Amino acid sequence: MIKSELIESVARDYPHLHLKDAERIVDAILEEMAEALMRGDRVELRGFGAFSVRFRPQRSGRNPRTNKAIFVEDKWVPFFRASRDMQHRLNADGDRNESRSGSSSAE
Structure with missing residues (x-):
């Protein structure tokens, strides 16, 4: 699965979310994970x-x-x-x- 497929899956599972909102959610989660790893967490x-x-x-x-x-x-x-x-x-x-x-x- 690639990032775009993950975004589409989130948007499909939560129909009240627009595709752009699902993309922002996935991006926010991945960015927070990356920042935590950069801190050594x-x-x-x-x-x-x-x-x-x-x-x-x-x-x-x-x-x-x-x-x-x-x-x-x-x-x-x-x-x-x-x-x-x-x-x-x-x-x-x-x-x-x-x-x-x-x-x-x-x-």
């Missing part, structure tokens, strides 16, 4: 998961195209951990999991 959506930031120290890496060694600076990266409820929901339907991986477990 954790964002938890019960039943969905938690977003946080993790520090990655500097390291040496390799350019996959040229195979040349490069230096990767330290940085903060976003991290998402799905809730236990979401993990159970994702794994509840065995048929969907088989079609997603491209193979069946009966082999």
Whole structure:
């Protein structure tokens, strides 16, 4: 799902909202989440998961195209951990999991 599909879904589920209002709501939520992460706060959506930031120290890496060694600076990266409820929901339907991986477990 992309952002525009999320906005359309919110507008469809709440017909009293205009599409522009649904867009403002989604934008406000995402902006507040981004600001919280920039402050170093954790964002938890019960039943969905938690977003946080993790520090990655500097390291040496390799350019996959040229195979040349490069230096990767330290940085903060976003991290998402799905809730236990979401993990159970994702794994509840065995048929969907088989079609997603491209193979069946009966082999």
